[in-house]
Amino acid sequence: MSDQAERIKSRRTQLRLTQREVAARVGVTRESISQWEKNSNQQLGSHNLERLAKVLQTTAAWILTGKREKATTSSNVVPMHSKNVESTLMEPLLNEHAEKGTSSADYRIPILAVTASAGHGAVVLSEETTAYMEVPRAVLRAIGIEPSPHLRIISTRGDSMMGTLGHGDFAIIDVSVREMQDDGVYIFQLDGQVHVKRLQHLPGNRIRVISDNTLYPSYEMDETDNFQICARFLGRWAFGRM
Template sequence: MPETTFAQRLELALDGEKPGTFAKRSGIGDSTIRKYLQGTIPLVDKAAELAAALNVSLEWLAAERGPMRPGQLNSLVVTHGVPDGFVPVPRIEIRPSAGAGSLDLYEESEPDIFAFREEWLRRIGVSPKFARLMVAKGDSMRETINDGDLMIVDVSIREFIDEAIYVLVYGGLVRLKRLQLLHSGLLLLKSDNPRYQTEEVPLAEQQELIIGGRVRWAGGSI
């Protein structure tokens, strides 16, 4: 029998992160997370979604079986080939290019290869073919994503799909913003850091906003 409850393991996995902040980062409803923290047990599919967003083992979160983070082997830095079960993820930089409606993706040369477990990439919702590693710059998304954090970005997503965090180019600058589309057609560029004001992009100017990818995961340095 587990020695802790699901709510206790969830709280441990949150590691001090506020439920509201985690809700924004994961896309799981704030009220849903709070219900789980109060004792409601999620169905298996929702538990799997929580485990992926928290970067913990589903077996540990659901039933306290095995280690919380098995071997910390979701990512590796390798120098002599990629181990079985892992795939290399290129590290790139997005830069605005000359002319409206375009951007450049620069693959950065690194002496080491960043490799991530293929199963884990698919679990967080990104095909390994379109996974790219980027480094966050600035503090507009603090505490969700901090300056210098590594991000896994799905570069197959080049248009607004749902409210989430995107890497984009707007006004000649590379931005990391949470996008929200209103019924009026107005697009909002929102920062998780309350020091930054929400920007409004009217319909007539949205063609000038170029999305480089959707952030699927962010964390500290490898």
């Protein structure tokens, strides 16, 4: 099926869902769903794309390209053996989606040997590459990310950023960002541990650290030598199944 609009409509009818039901679950109007099913050039936006994929029990990649998400383990890709990576989570996913060679429509992003904590902190961020993941360029651009040599992928642990990042999700990050540019979600080191949190500038060189999961209280801290920005969070990559 070559048309995005056709894929959306076909999957919806396959699941026996009405446009109104899909709209309610995605959080948009029925008219929006109707437009998505008529116009393949309609821009969904990253938030709507992810929610639509979840409602349709598929992936953003399939909606945009008709292809399932995949990662390669070809001969020029480093196998994942580092103990710092949650290999029990990541290796089965890579193996399941593995195929020989790469497509020119895909962009290869290094996976770093660290798990960023959306909780109480993980080990220090490492520049060691444990594997590579092939991400469709169309998916990257749909969520506002341009292919760049500064892109990296890390896995996440914990539920304090639920709504933005869930346990076991892959975070696409920009490691060229080493200071707060503005308020947003960053990967940072504090007292030797790596965190992923939403950061907000406050007067007096203070920072508010915010968890998107309201069960976790926010807190404030000074910009000290023990605090270092490692990267900025750009988007989430979560494997789905048809």
